[in-house]
Amino acid sequence: MPTRKITRALLSVSDKTGLVPFAQALAGHDVTLVSTGGTAKALREAGLTVVDVAEVTGSPEMMDGRVKTLHPKIHGGLLAMRDNAEHVAAMDTHGIPPIDLLVVNLYPFEATVAGGADFATAIENIDIGGPAMIRAAAKNHAGVAVVVDPEDYDQVLEEIATHEAARRAARRRHLAAKAFAHTGAYDGAIATWFAEELGVTAPHKRVIGGTRAAKLRYGENPHQWAAFYTTAEQRPGVATATQVQGKELSYNNLNDTDAAFELVAEFDPNSSAAVAIIKHANPCGVAVGSTLAEAYTKALACDGVSAFGGIVALNATLDAEAAEEIVKIFTEVIIAPNASDEAKAIIASKKNLRLLLTGALPDPRAEGLTYRALAGGFLVQSRDNRLVDQDALKVVTKRKPSEQELADMIFAFTVAKHVKSNTIVYAKDGATVGIGAGQMSRVDSARIAARKAEDAAERSACPSPLTIGSVAASDAFFPFADGLQVVADAGATAVIQPGGSMRDDEVIAAADAAGLAMVFTGMRHFRH
Numbered sequence: 326m327p328t329r330k331i332t333r334a335l336l337s338v339s340d341k342t343g344l345v346p347f348a349q350a351l352a353g354h355d356v357t358l359v360s361t362g363g364t365a366k367a368l369r370e371a372g373l374t375v376v377d378v379a380e381v382t383g384s385p386e387m388m389d390g391r392v393k394t395l396h397p398k399i400h401g402g403l404l405a406m407r408d409n410a411e412h413v414a415a416m417d418t419h420g421i422p423p424i425d426l427l428v429v430n431l432y433p434f435e436a437t438v439a440g441g442a443d444f445a446t447a448i449e450n451i452d453i454g455g456p457a458m459i460r461a462a463a464k465n466h467a468g469v470a471v472v473v474d475p476e477d478y479d480q481v482l483e484e485i486a487t488h489e490a491a492r493r494a495a496r497r498r499h500l501a502a503k504a505f506a507h508t509g510a511y512d513g514a515i516a517t518w519f520a521e522e523l524g525v526t527a528p529h530k531r532v533i534g535g536t537r538a539a540k541l542r543y544g545e546n547p548h549q550w551a552a553f554y555t556t557a558e559q560r561p562g563v564a565t566a567t568q569v570q571g572k573e574l575s576y577n578n579l580n581d582t583d584a585a586f587e588l589v590a591e592f593d594p595n596s597s598a599a600v601a602i603i604k605h606a607n608p609c610g611v612a613v614g615s616t617l618a619e620a621y622t623k624a625l626a627c628d629g630v631s632a633f634g635g636i637v638a639l640n641a642t643l644d645a646e647a648a649e650e651i652v653k654i655f656t657e658v659i660i661a662p663n664a665s666d667e668a669k670a671i672i673a674s675k676k677n678l679r680l681l682l683t684g685a686l687p688d689p690r691a692e693g694l695t696y697r698a699l700a701g702g703f704l705v706q707s708r709d710n711r712l713v714d715q716d717a718l719k720v721v722t723k724r725k726p727s728e729q730e731l732a733d734m735i736f737a738f739t740v741a742k743h744v745k746s747n748t749i750v751y752a753k754d755g756a757t758v759g760i761g762a763g764q765m766s767r768v769d770s771a772r773i774a775a776r777k778a779e780d781a782a783e784r785s786a787c788p789s790p791l792t793i794g795s796v797a798a799s800d801a802f803f804p805f806a807d808g809l810q811v812v813a814d815a816g817a818t819a820v821i822q823p824g825g826s827m828r829d830d831e832v833i834a835a836a837d838a839a840g841l842a843m844v845f846t847g848m849r850h851f852r853h
């Protein structure tokens with residue numbers, strides 16, 4: 326069906342960005358403007374001639390705006406098929422003027438609830454007339470162009486100017502698809518809010534709405550396409566960050582940077598500077614220190630080989646001293662809450678290096694959801710926002726840990742929470758000295774971590790691996806004493822683990838026999 330020239334447009338928008346110049350351009354093409362209360366007022370103030378929706382419907386806006394456009398004279402004008410004789414006759418009979426262009430954006434429901442609105446205010450911000458019109462126009466895209474995003478205004482003006490029928494039809498399909506995604510995400514946000522209000526954690530249906538933030542060059546591998554979508558959550562991190570410099574971020578960069586920043590945010594910047602270096606979403610070095618430079622140097626010493634091409638996350642403003650250290654080796658991404666001008670200038674010497682600034686750290690204790698796609702579905706769970714506190718630890722061995730051991734154990738367990746299971750993390754003096762990640766056997770993780778510490782010692786001409794005199798953290802209990810024995814053989818003097826194995830007694834006995842101090846957290850941190 327050949328698309329009709331746009332001669333009549335209905336504009337009803339909450340976000341009035343770009344509205345006036347767009348409407349002026351439409352008027353310049355002799356398009357009749359029909360509009361609702363606030364939109365009409367804005368257009369008239371700009372000197373434009375507007376037909377009120379109430380004039381078309383013969384019915385006033387009523388019930389605090391709950392009913393404005395919900396009328397056959399509007400919906401008939403949007404839904405009538407232009408090439409259907411019966412539809413056209415119905416328009417004639419009932420005095421329904423066709424609408425060729427619909428420009429609607431919705432009541433800002435997500436922003437309203439994000440601002441802490443009460444229940445009644447949130448309900449009033451559920452747009453009804455807008456989505457009804459959008460869906461009607463999108464269904465009838467053969468006859469109506471539907472615009473839900475001010476970014477598309479120029480595209481429509483171009484369509485009007487060029488009158489290229491074939492391209493116009495194709496574009497209208499794209500606009501319709503975008504419109505349905507828009508109302509779908511809008512309703513998804515309402516449903517999610519409603520479930521939260523009711524305290525329902527696993528509602529019968531769940532909709533995840535996101536807005537494309539970037540088309541990525543490729544996915545995890547070059548033969549996979551990928552894009553990055555952001556939600557309304559506003560959690561500081563890759564989704565909210567400003568990229569100060571560097572190459573375009575890749576799929577893997579985004580995934581790794583997210584892991585890095587979430588890990589480093591566990592450490593309160595008021596207590597200590599913290600740095601995490603991440604590869605393939607696992608840390609290859611994490612440390613705290615009195616300065617970021619000190620923390621970075623300590624983190625790098627853990628596994629300087631793996632750190633090459635890594636992601637560096639910092640829990641405080643990147644300063645010049647730390648920047649000088651970081652640029653000494655090839656790094657893909659730096660993420661920090663902020664950076665000093667001096668630090669930015671130093672990073673600028675590496676033009677490909679991406680620097681992301683978030684303005685804030687994510688709150689590791691905040692509630693939220695995490696998702697994982699499976700074949701034919703997805704898993705949802707609450708975020709792992711917990712961490713054992715020192716007072717809840719249970720000493721299970723004859724020997725009690727020293728203050729230093731205790732501090733290192735909490736540090737190591739915090740890091741272990743962010744390492745793929747099974748994990749064993751050795752730490753000493755506020756720095757990881759060996760990390761075993763993602764093994765199918767806990768014993769292997771313990772061995773790999775110890776082996777990596779040996780390699781690091783060899784590289785730095787250290788007489789012995791730093792696991793000697795270290796503490797070890799295990800993300801989950803030791804099912805048998807064998808894993809604990811590896812840790813003891815590596816020279817660790819204290820162990821932190823959740824406990825809860827059927828064979829805890831055997832594990833405790835092995836720890837006692839080796840003279841280790843061991844504490845149970847009662848809390849597991851699997852991460853798959």
Ligand SMILES: NC(=O)c1ncn([C@@H]2O[C@H](COP(=O)(O)O)[C@@H](O)[C@H]2O)c1NC=O
Binds near residue numbers: 364452456
């Ligand atoms: N009730 C209706 O018939 C109705 N029709 C359009 N709206 C919305 O009213 C807003 C624009 O209102 P105004 O032009 O008064 O600023 C738009 O977000 C639009 O989606 C409506 N409002 C809510 O449902």
